[in-house]
Amino acid sequence: MPAIYCIGGVSGSGKTFLRQQNHALARLPHFDIANTYSQHGDIARDKATHIWLGEIESYLRSWPGQSIVCEAFFAPGKHQRRGIDGLARTYGYQVW
Secondary structure: OOEEEEEEOOOOOOHHHHHHHOHHHHOOOEEEHHHHHHHHOOOOHHHHHHHHHHHHHHHHHHOOOOOEEEEEOOOOOOHHHHHHHHHHHHHOOEEO
């Protein structure tokens, strides 16, 4: 089963460094919410999450079965994690 690997933590905590240092994760497509913020300027957190989840969903539809890495805060029960869990159910992914 394909996987969505979630690397969570606050800004500057080393999420990208961890992904880049892990050979298995480094070769996978990745989606970092920090990139969404930098591409869209000063936008609200909920709007950034909506855009980011849309980008992930578009990729999952275009490349079914391809595992990916997601970097975000991922507070338990919050919108980012609920969104990833929903996409995983819809497209048949495991979340790690």
